[in-house]
Amino acid sequence: MRQLPQVVSGTRELIDNGRLKMVTASYDRDRQALLDVIKERGIRYPVIWQNNDPNRGNTPDWNIRGIPTTVLINPQGEIVADLRAGEDFQQVLEYFIDNGEALGVMDMNGSAELQEDGTVKVDLSMYSSQHTDMDVNVEVYRVVFKWDEENDPEHKGRPLDREYISLADEGQDYSFTQKFRWFANEDHSFVISDFGEADSLYVMASVTYPGSEELNEGEGVGVSFGRNIALP
Structure with missing residues (x-):
């Protein structure tokens, strides 16, 4: 998946400097399954989730600009925004780390x-x-x-x-x-x-x-x- 390297590189510095504990990607589970894991394990870090629901617009061959079906989930398991893993992915994560509580959902x-x-x-x-x-x-x-x-x-x-x-x-x-x-x-x-x-x-x-x-x-x-x- 061509954007995975950008996800990794965009979060490495945040993890190294302690601003972000972990980012995880889930590409094979539905929304409720992921929310259950967040609740059961008390996860308190942003989670990147790939929704495979065709109604959200992703195509089988990924022949699209970015991944409009990737979303940011806050520590409470709520979806807070659609994301694309672009060149400024790190800045997007920093934005939510700095402003997440004030932004709401x-x-x-x-x-x-x-x-x-x-x-x-x-x-x-x-x-x-x-x-x-x-x-x-x-x-x-x-x-x-x-x-x-x-x-x-x-x-x-x-x-x-x-x-x-x-x-x-x-x-x-x-x-x-x-x-x-x-x-x-x-x-x-x-x-x-x-x-x-x-x-x-x-x-x-x-x-x-x-x-x-x-x-x-x-x-x-x-x-x-x-x-x-x-x-x-």
């Missing part, structure tokens, strides 16, 4: 479905253990396929290319701030319409932990939800 999941009237409804569920406001960045792209019209006039094969056009650039911005008043869980829904010519829509909602914006190759560290919706 955030989570996000959702769904996006095509409606009978041709619109797309997006439902998001968010969690903030400290009831901290979430600035949710929503990116919506209409995807236009480019076909080989000469050899595939009926569009039965694979498109030659895809063009991603941001709806925000066309005046439709769905980003929002989610507040948590009484409960740690809140829901937010919105409907995407009037998106013009498109073969599919791609929706991405993300929240970045404050102060991590420069980490992870400038993408920050946080939680996200993404879905591609095929259009008729």
Whole structure:
């Protein structure tokens, strides 16, 4: 697995200087099995966990940029953020070691479905253990396929290319701030319409932990939800 050397090198100095006791990687157990081990053994160090659930987007051949299914789990066994083992992996770990207690835990999941009237409804569920406001960045792209019209006039094969056009650039911005008043869980829904010519829509909602914006190759560290919706 091509990113394992970065995981090892990125944590060695932290282990040597005493800031991190241990990092362990689990690639063959489900979430509950790992949480049981954390609880039973009283583990009090960050644990890197590889979730093999296909719904989280990893591919069998790892032909993806980074590993979006790797997450950081705090000593209580709670998932605190999605991580990628990139060049600044050590800085990401240091960020959570320095700020973990103050950050709390955030989570996000959702769904996006095509409606009978041709619109797309997006439902998001968010969690903030400290009831901290979430600035949710929503990116919506209409995807236009480019076909080989000469050899595939009926569009039965694979498109030659895809063009991603941001709806925000066309005046439709769905980003929002989610507040948590009484409960740690809140829901937010919105409907995407009037998106013009498109073969599919791609929706991405993300929240970045404050102060991590420069980490992870400038993408920050946080939680996200993404879905591609095929259009008729």
